[in-house]
Amino acid sequence: MNRSEIMRKLSRILILTMILTLVLASNAWADSGIVSGGVVNLRSGPGTQYELVGTLSKDTRVEVIQSRSGWHQVQYGDVQGWITGEYLTVTQSPKLRVTGDMVNLRSGPGTNYPQVGQAKKGEILDLVDTCDQWYQIRTAAGLQAYISANYITTVNSGTSTSPAQPAPPQPSVPALPGKTPAVFYNGQKLAFDVPPMIDNSRTMVPLRAIFEAMGATVTWNQSTQTATAEKGDTTVILPLNSTTPTINGTVTKIDVPAKLIDQRILAPLRFVGEAFGGTVGWDQASYTIDIQLKEEPTPSPQPVRTNLVVIDPGHGGTETGTIAEGVMEKDITLDIGLRVGNILRNRGIPIQLTRTEDVNVGLQERADLANELNAAIFVSIHCNSFNNVVSGTETLYYAPESNPELFAMKAERQELAQAIQDQLIASLMRKNRGAKEDNLSVLRNTRMPSALAEVMFLDNPEERALLLQDSTKQQAAEAIATGIQNFMQR
Known part of the structure; x- marks a missing residue:
């Protein structure tokens, strides 16, 4: 083979390589996919014989680069x-058509970002995201x-009789590289121990x-890795x-899944802000996000208050509360x-207990019982815990x-709490930590004077030993009862 033939073959190979590269590049951004399996393996090549390089969780959105042999x-x-097609739902990305004559393309979502190119009128673009x-x-x-x-429109796929491509997703809160927006709730700036990302x-x-600022109660289930508010x-x-949280059982799609960062659950701001009926506003000039939630209690006739006292022994059933050296708070x-x-x-004095045995009773259920009975007073009983020393x-x-x-x-609420606190301190003679205000579900959702007594710290060895003694428990009970009676006779 002479030199000229070799050069011609090399040229053909180079051209073929360039064409293949362009084809792959154009396909790289054409499709996206949603992982449909629970936890799906990601491999270094298109087959199970290739090395495992990671895993992807269900509902994770990915970009599809190329497809081969069912992978x-x-x-x-x-x-x-590489992921098997058995566990990936691939969808064609939406298309956009440029409507302006010559529209600037920029490196970020705003005119303050550098221009990186231009698009002509009628040019078709692949939609990646909204901002x-x-x-x-x-x-x-x-x-x-x-x-x-302002200079684009969505494009129907195929012929004129084909169904239209899905519209671009609802624009969410924008994000500038390296800058974190300030978040306000009903005019008050929120502080986070883990910053927004x-x-x-x-x-x-x-x-x-944010949920607690709205007055919601948030719990975390470690076994199912699920947050409930x-x-x-x-x-x-x-x-x-x-990407499929539920609100009262109805699925609400979000385009970015919730993540655990530094022991804090991070979720898309717009979903969090609107989950309980709030509205989310964005001010580009000040780079601030404003969440507004109007609280309008529905006026209702005030029921005739009885002199019934509801006593609420905290926790119960699978909700053990604090466990210290095998001793359960419940x-x-x-x-x-x-x-x-x-x-x-x-x-x-007539009373009603929220539980008389070791059973589960929901926090809202406890408050509902007191409300339905038109109770005069609600008192919840708990043991505290912190670091074995307090x-x-x-x-x-x-x-x-x-x-x-x-x-x-x-x-009235403060007076009830103080009456119980005074009697507990006089009877148990422990350190007086005072009558304090705290946002707890049973206090927030009861519609009568209510208090929650933290008798002692169960994880403190000295106080745990006391709490195991019948004499101490009787002293605590008499103190709480006397505090309630003093409040009722004031």
Whole structure:
């Protein structure tokens, strides 16, 4: 083979390589996929014989680079690998058509970002993501950039009789590289121990901080990796690494799954802000996010208050409360609660216990029972815990100015808590930690004077030993009962 033939063959190989590269590049951004299996293996090549390079959780969205032999090469963040088509649902990405004559393409979602190119009128672009009034796109040449939503329209696929492509997803809160927006709730700036982060052009915020600011109760189930938030008659359930949380049983799709960062659950801001009926506003000039939630308690006729006292032994059933050296909080609180009930009955005061045995009773269910019975007083009994060293007794109440119904009872709630606290300190002679205000579910959701007594610290060895003595439990019960009676006779 002479030199000229060799050169011709090399040229053909080079041209073929370039064509293949362009084809792969153009296909790289055409499709996206959703992982449909629970936890799916990511491999270095298209087959089970290839090395395992990672795993992807169900509902994770990935970019499909290429497909081969029933396998798809995908990209998730900085990670690339192959996943079997059996566990990946591939969808064609939406298309956009440029409507402006010559529209600037920029490196970020705003006119303050550098121009990186231009798109002609009629040019078709692949939609990658949305960011407020900007769209992240890829051109046919593979350039990734941002274009203003004012100069594009969606494109139908196929012939005129084919169904239209899905519209671009609802624009979410924008995110600028290296900058974190300030978050306000009803005009008050929120502080986070784990700062908001940007994930796939979405602002992710600590879920608990915002939900609790809204007055919701947040619990975490370690075994199912699921967060549950409750407020009134609304329940939000958000599994980790899932894009399908539910609100009162109805699935609400989010485009970025919740993540666990530094022991805090981070979720898309717009979902968190709107889950309990709030609205999320964005101010580009000040780079702030404003969440507004209007609290309007429905006025209702005030029921005739009885002199019934509801005693609530904390925890129960599978909800053990604090466990210290095998001693469970639920057993101590039930013992003391039964004693309080007997003492009050003997003094002629009608009572109702939320539980009389070791069973599960929901937090809302406890409050509902007291409300339905038009109880005069609700008192919950608990044991405290912290770090095996802290000790003492405290009694809690809740009457914030943000809740007009509870705030109207602030003096009564505080007086009840103080009456119980005074008797506990006089009887048990432990460190006086005071009567304090705290946002707890049974205090927030009861509609009468209510208090929660933290008798002692169960994880403190000295106080645990005391709590195991019948004499101490009887002293605590008599103190709580006397505090209640003193409040009723004031």
